[in-house]
Amino acid sequence: MPTIAVENYLKHTLLLAERSRDGLVPMGELASAVAVVPGTATTMVKSLADAGLVVHQPRRGLRLTAEGRRVALNVLRKHRLVETFLVNVLKMDWAQVHTEAEQLEHAISDAVLDRLDALLGHPATDPHGDPIPSVEGALSSAVYATLATCATNVSQRVVRVTDQSADFLTLAEAHGLRPGAAARVVDRNLPAGLVTLRHSRGKRFALSLAAAGRIWVAPAETA
Amino acid sequence: MPTIAVENYLKHTLLLAERSRDGLVPMGELASAVAVVPGTATTMVKSLADAGLVVHQPRRGLRLTAEGRRVALNVLRKHRLVETFLVNVLKMDWAQVHTEAEQLEHAISDAVLDRLDALLGHPATDPHGDPIPSVEGALSSAVYATLATCATNVSQRVVRVTDQSADFLTLAEAHGLRPGAAARVVDRNLPAGLVTLRHSRGKRFALSLAAAGRIWVAPAETA
DNA sequence: AGCTTTATTTTGATCTGTCAAAATGTATCC
DNA sequence: GGATACATTTTGACAGATCAAAATAAAGCT
Numbered sequence: 077m078p079t080i081a082v083e084n085y086l087k088h089t090l091l092l093a094e095r096s097r098d099g100l101v102p103m104g105e106l107a108s109a110v111a112v113v114p115g116t117a118t119t120m121v122k123s124l125a126d127a128g129l130v131v132h133q134p135r136r137g138l139r140l141t142a143e144g145r146r147v148a149l150n151v152l153r154k155h156r157l158v159e160t161f162l163v164n165v166l167k168m169d170w171a172q173v174h175t176e177a178e179q180l181e182h183a184i185s186d187a188v189l190d191r192l193d194a195l196l197g198h199p200a201t202d203p204h205g206d207p208i209p210s211v212e213g214a215l216s217s218a219v220y221a222t223l224a225t226c227a228t229n230v231s232q233r234v235v236r237v238t239d240q241s242a243d244f245l246t247l248a249e250a251h252g253l254r255p256g257a258a259a260r261v262v263d264r265n266l267p268a269g270l271v272t273l274r275h276s277r278g279k280r281f282a283l284s285l286a287a288a289g290r291i292w293v294a295p296a297e298t299a
Numbered sequence: 300m301p302t303i304a305v306e307n308y309l310k311h312t313l314l315l316a317e318r319s320r321d322g323l324v325p326m327g328e329l330a331s332a333v334a335v336v337p338g339t340a341t342t343m344v345k346s347l348a349d350a351g352l353v354v355h356q357p358r359r360g361l362r363l364t365a366e367g368r369r370v371a372l373n374v375l376r377k378h379r380l381v382e383t384f385l386v387n388v389l390k391m392d393w394a395q396v397h398t399e400a401e402q403l404e405h406a407i408s409d410a411v412l413d414r415l416d417a418l419l420g421h422p423a424t425d426p427h428g429d430p431i432p433s434v435e436g437a438l439s440s441a442v443y444a445t446l447a448t449c450a451t452n453v454s455q456r457v458v459r460v461t462d463q464s465a466d467f468l469t470l471a472e473a474h475g476l477r478p479g480a481a482a483r484v485v486d487r488n489l490p491a492g493l494v495t496l497r498h499s500r501g502k503r504f505a506l507s508l509a510a511a512g513r514i515w516v517a518p519a520e521t522a
Numbered sequence: 523a524g525c526t527t528t529a530t531t532t533t534g535a536t537c538t539g540t541c542a543a544a545a546t547g548t549a550t551c552c
Numbered sequence: 553g554g555a556t557a558c559a560t561t562t563t564g565a566c567a568g569a570t571c572a573a574a575a576t577a578a579a580g581c582t
Contacts (some may be wrong), residue, residue: 081539103560116540123538135560137549166414176411185407188399193387206571304569326530341531346568358530359578428565 078129084110085120085182086129089140090148094217096204100137121172137185142263149209155181155210156202157192163203164196170203170254171245204245204291205255225289228261232293239290251281253291261288301352306374307333308343310404311442312363313371317440321517323360328460333488371503372432372479378404378423379432380415387419391476394468403434428459428478442511446494446511451484455516474504477510 078086088109092101095256106115123148125132129144140148157179162173170280184192190211200216201207207216226232234257252260252275263272264278271288283291301309311332314371315324330340344370348355363371381403385396407415413434416422423439424430430439449455460471475498476482485503486495494511499504506514 079538104558107560112539112582114540115542115562120539149462151560162411166411168410168414172410176408179406179408180403181410183402185399185402187391187395188385188389188403191391195389262325302568329526330530335569336571337530338532338572343569345531 081120081223082124082127082129083182084149085117085124086140086144086148087151088132088153089138090145091150093139097121099139100133101112101139106138124231138198143284149213149215150186151181152215153209154184154189156206157189157196157199159185159202160196160199160208160225161192170249173203173242174242174245201255202238203255204238204240205234206238220292220294222284223259223261223273223291223293224285225262226261226288226293227295230260232259232261233257233296234259235294236290237291238292244287247287248291249281251275251283253279256289258296259293261290300303301370304451305347305350305352306344306370306405308340308347309363309367309371310378311375312353312361313375318360322362323356324362326359329361339394339481346482361389361501369436370437372438373409374404374434375438376434377407377412378411379429380422381407382421383419384415384429393472394465397424397463399405424459424478426478427461427462427463428457443515443517446482446496446506446516447487447508449484449516450518451487453483454519455482455484456480456519457482457514458517459515461514461515467510470510471514474498474506478486481519482514482516 084096084298085106088106089101092105092109093099095151103117103121104114104265106121110117121130121132121138124144125131125138127142129147130138130140132138140274140280143292154185155177158177159173162168162176163170193211199208209215212291220235221227221232223232234253234255236255237253239245240247248254251273258276260274262274264285265272266285269285271283273283307403308329312324312462313327315328315332316322324342326344327337330337332443333340335343344353344355344361347353347367348361351364353361353363355361378400382396383401385391385399386393391399396445399505416434418423431440443458443520444450444455448453457476457478459478460468460476462471471477474496481499483497484494485495485497488495489508492508493505493510495503
């Protein structure tokens, strides 16, 4: 059984690798993701490499092996299903569940996970719109536009909110920006770094370009 | 926050103290309950004493302080509510849930616990009939007879099964000995160490005196 | 009392996971 | 092309939790 620390390093390696085309994760990024000093990450990565979970290219970065990816996906699946459970069944605030799931993902067995998955109706995404890896280890990675890049003055549907901080999620919710909700960009001021949106009931509000980039959208179905 | 190891030592100290009138738990019993060698338990208990969670009387044993008891009860509450959730909601086998809860009890927050408690309807006991400590830290400790001590040829109701091993629980279930079920002792042969029971549909079967002592009963209501 | 058994404590070592700070590569910029 | 900046790795130390085995205390038995 991998330890909690090992599971965390692998999970963050997976998440960081997703957002970097060559899949090579720099040591420093991993260190700050798992909140340790760089030297600690180096030490740990060497031992993960010895265990065959990652490949370490000194001074360049690391990538998951097939086995490391399998473990990481299992942890991610637990994390996201637990989040879904906490929001859908226990009715907890979506801004808090990330922290809770961070602990539970390491304590839940595969047997419990399967029951939970069935109870929730085999969901494809968690409450933030993040895809839930399948039991077989498939992880959908569709490419979406964001509020920072989508067409303006076209009705969009929020599909994913890629920020786990409670503050951001609370803000997003206050503006009705939950997965499934409608949104429309009415103006985008690049020099000012501002995106202006209009909510369904006509209200306008602004987000920074950085914040807008964390909200993924798809053109609304006009069927 | 207490570590997982600390929570385990405290939980087992509480459980062992319950079954010993003076509340003084011998080091050896604690060591085998947490599955470490005696020397390890001594070391740990000294540090728990430094932290004010237990009182250590060298070579005599240890007892919980008020603070230690508070922590232990909280862990026990988590354990038993999680077991109840796994059986009642996820429909898992009652023989397996103990092991699962052993992990989850250390990962679940008080916030999640409260929601879970509400979802389950504030149960008073877990699926084995073990009492669930209240939020305030009250732990019912009613005294019951067992199949080894109750009146014979009188209809009894099972209230609790005080053995967590999967084997024992599977056996108990096979004989219909779950909390709430009816049971009747038709004969008790002390020299042979055997208790003969009759199930509701007339079937007879035997248990050892030791096994029978782990099944708590109350006279069936004849209302 | 003296000897033996048993429980407990001590001692010395190990394994994980971590940090601080020094050493070392690598990249970048005149 | 050399000085500088930055990321990474190495080194030495430490805390938590554990074990094996030796030392010690207590209890029990002739």
